[in-house]
Amino acid sequence: MIIEYVIIFLSTFILTYFLVPANIKFSNTNGIIDKPSQRSLHSKLIPSAGGLSFAIPIILFQIMYYLFKGNNILFLNLSIANILIMLLGFLDDKKKFTARYKLFFQIGIVIFLYISGFRVELLSNPFGQAFNLGILSFPVTIIWFLLVINAFNLIDGLDGLAAGIALIVALVLFAVGIQFRNFTVSFLAFTMIGSLAAFLKYNFYPAKIFMGDTGSLFIGLNIAAIAATGTAQYKGITTMTLLIPIIALAIPLSDTFFTIFRRIKNNKHIFEADKKHLHHKMYDLGFSQKTIAWISYFITFLFGLISFGFSFASQRIFMGILFILFIIILIFFILHKEMYK
DSSP states (O other), X not given: OHHHXXXXXXXXXXXXXXXXXXXXXXXXXXXXXXXXXXXXXXXXXXXXXXXXXHHHHHHHHHHHHHHHTTOOHHHHHHHHHHHHHHHHHHHHHHHOOOHHHHHHHHHXXXXXXHHHTOOOOEEOXXXXXXXXXXXXXXXXXXXXXXXXXXXXXXXXXXXXXXXXXXXXXXXXXXXXXXXXXXXXXHHHHHHHHHHHHHHHHHHSSSOSSOOHHHHHHHHHHHHHHHHHHHHHHOTXXXXXXXXXXXXXXXXXXXXXXXXXXXXXXXXXXXXXXXSOSHHHHHHHTTOOHHHHHHHHHHHHHHHHHHHHHTTTOOHHHHHHHXXXXXXXXXXXXXXXXXXXX
């Protein structure tokens, strides 16, 4: 297994590493460029649609695994959904679709995944057995996928931020997959680790290319799918339910909730773009893009360690950690609210 993981990492890393320069040339030639605007932090033209660089290797490995490693239909279905979400993101980077249009197609792709077996069926219960959602599985699955997909789309406004956070979350999911001997989870996570590590070489400040919606939508879909895969395959294990990825995704999910709350409060459309995300506010306070990225990585890493620790925790420790996390989130909410006064 170790040899397989080494091959997966090296292959996805090398493929992505050499695809990025071609992706930069492709984006420049076809006019897929991110121009500086009032809400952007860059001051020059940057090629976009960089998500192609890591999406293509990941999809290739998913198809190869389906063909040569036991014909697991989940891999084929996920690769189909990934092709669709990659095309949606690419066309949006090129033509700039409206948010409603993107949401409509996202829902269609997620429904396909739900039918294919990627379902949120259990919710963790710290007081006992997990809750079986039953008929609520469908709406909860849709909400889960849309939330994670658009969380990464929203935080992709800073060099290396979305890619770095996704890399850390993928590492957490890989570790949990290894712990519970779920090769499906560990394989899917590890293909992302290799590709995102290579992409960060070009995407970290100062970025030579942006991932665009091509990359952010793709990342969100895959992380949500990996979590749903774990839930479906571990009917009796509550640690591999939504709690682990939710905690690991603390930064993008909290920023998404605060963004929706702020826009509703100000009587604005929830899909209306602005320059009031957490990373924008930190930048306005004088933090550099590198500093913001490293702080976000560190916080995500800490939350990742906590979420992984749930796998080993007793119920008493579990409840204690949940209480501490609640206090941290409450303090974060108060501070975040103060920033917008």
